[in-house]
Amino acid sequence: MNDLLDTTTTAGTSTPTDAIGTSAAQLRSAELEKRIRHEPGRFRVLTGDRPTGPLHLGHYFGTLHNRVRLQDLGVEGFLIIADYQVLTDRDVAERLVEYVEGLVLDYLAIGIDPDRTTIFTHSAIPALNQLLLPFLSLVSVAELNRNPTVKDEIAHSRQAAVSGLMFTYPAHQAADILFCKGNLVPVGQDQLPHVELTRSIARRFNDRYPTDGRPVFPVPDALLSAAPLLLGTDGTKMSKSRGNAIPLGASADETARLIRAARTDADRHITYDPVARPGVAGLVLLAALCQGRDPHEVAEEIGAAGAAALKRTVTEAVNEFLAPIRARRAEFARDPEQVRRVLRAGNERANAVADETLREVRTAMRSMY
Ligand code: TRP
Numbered sequence: 344m345n346d347l348l349d350t351t352t353t354a355g356t357s358t359p360t361d362a363i364g365t366s367a368a369q370l371r372s373a374e375l376e377k378r379i380r381h382e383p384g385r386f387r388v389l390t391g392d393r394p395t396g397p398l399h400l401g402h403y404f405g406t407l408h409n410r411v412r413l414q415d416l417g418v419e420g421f422l423i424i425a426d427y428q429v430l431t432d433r434d435v436a437e438r439l440v441e442y443v444e445g446l447v448l449d450y451l452a453i454g455i456d457p458d459r460t461t462i463f464t465h466s467a468i469p470a471l472n473q474l475l476l477p478f479l480s481l482v483s484v485a486e487l488n489r490n491p492t493v494k495d496e497i498a499h500s501r502q503a504a505v506s507g508l509m510f511t512y513p514a515h516q517a518a519d520i521l522f523c524k525g526n527l528v529p530v531g532q533d534q535l536p537h538v539e540l541t542r543s544i545a546r547r548f549n550d551r552y553p554t555d556g557r558p559v560f561p562v563p564d565a566l567l568s569a570a571p572l573l574l575g576t577d578g579t580k581m582s583k584s585r586g587n588a589i590p591l592g593a594s595a596d597e598t599a600r601l602i603r604a605a606r607t608d609a610d611r612h613i614t615y616d617p618v619a620r621p622g623v624a625g626l627v628l629l630a631a632l633c634q635g636r637d638p639h640e641v642a643e644e645i646g647a648a649g650a651a652a653l654k655r656t657v658t659e660a661v662n663e664f665l666a667p668i669r670a671r672r673a674e675f676a677r678d679p680e681q682v683r684r685v686l687r688a689g690n691e692r693a694n695a696v697a698d699e700t701l702r703e704v705r706t707a708m709r710s711m712y
């Protein structure tokens with residue numbers, strides 16, 4: 344979701360960004376932050392993840408903590424587990440149930456409260472999926488073809504052919520957002536083209552199918568998180584598919600092992616220089632984020648003690664930071680029935696909301712027979 348932190352899970356995705364679009368989005372986000380603090384009740388957040396593996400620290404600092412923050416500010420949340428999206432760049436969704444349940448565990452562990460945030464899977468919401476049909480009629484093939492994030496995903500896909508689902512998934516994502524009339528979408532830069540398409544679809548639907556009263560759809564805003572670049576243990580973007588990530592649910596020993604194997608460089612003196620020394624800087628930043636400190640200060644403190652000392656500091660910082668999250672995760676994991684209950688309740692609520700929206704859509708389209 345953030346172009347700096349891999350929350351999409353496509354192998355090797357380098358993210359297309361548009362400097363002008365991004366800075367406009369950043370300004371808009373700052374303005375939105377103010378309005379959210381004043382009137383959290385006017386917003387409904389929709390965001391989500393593809394269930395392709397366990398969530399990691401890159402996700403946490405990139406977007407997860409932001410979701411919890413918005414929830415705790417009093418914004419109503421919808422959290423989609425995008426199981427159909429898994430099929431955009433692969434033929435079969437393997438280990439899907441395990442990954443879906445793992446995501447629910449991760450969400451609960453970091454403080455998502457299922458009473459305030461509806462957690463659901465989109466394959467379980469027929470009316471959401473039906474919205475895709477009128478939405479597809481509102482977008483052109485050229486428009487779908489231009490989407491820079493999809494282009495990038497196609498370029499990095501290991502698939503021989505581009506599926507229709509890959510090509511159209513941004514319109515499907517518009518249905519994810521609009522089915523619940525979400526008006527706030529906290530995402531990273533790589534998702535901005537999808538939110539832009541969602542805005543076009545909402546406007547075009549409202550124009551083409553006017554109602555007597557309020558238009559059917561809000562025009563949602565993206566909310567960019569101010570996440571810093573978080574690198575994986577090999578000095579490149581932290582990503583599930585690169586095997587360089589530290590999962591939230593990893594044990595303290597696994598974490599120590601991952602960090603011990605991290606790539607550093609030959610310069611013994613530790614500094615924080617993300618451009619010249621990405622490996623070392625990545626580790627420093629990880630410790631700094633976990634301790635809520637400035638990375639320059641962390642680097643200075645280690646200084647001449649070298650990479651081994653740095654790795655010890657990072658391991659301790661990460662393990663200390665994740666200890667309460669892991670404890671909660673383990674507690675929830677002991678009761679698998681609870682995870683299923685959370686999903687069942689979330690799906691039930693999402694279905695009620697989707698049914699109502701589809702009814703409004705069909706009324707506006709005059710197709711209520
Ligand atoms: N495309 C998002 C990702 O890869 C996941 C997602 C699906 C999503 N539907 C969404 C994000 C709707 C925001 C809004 O991470």
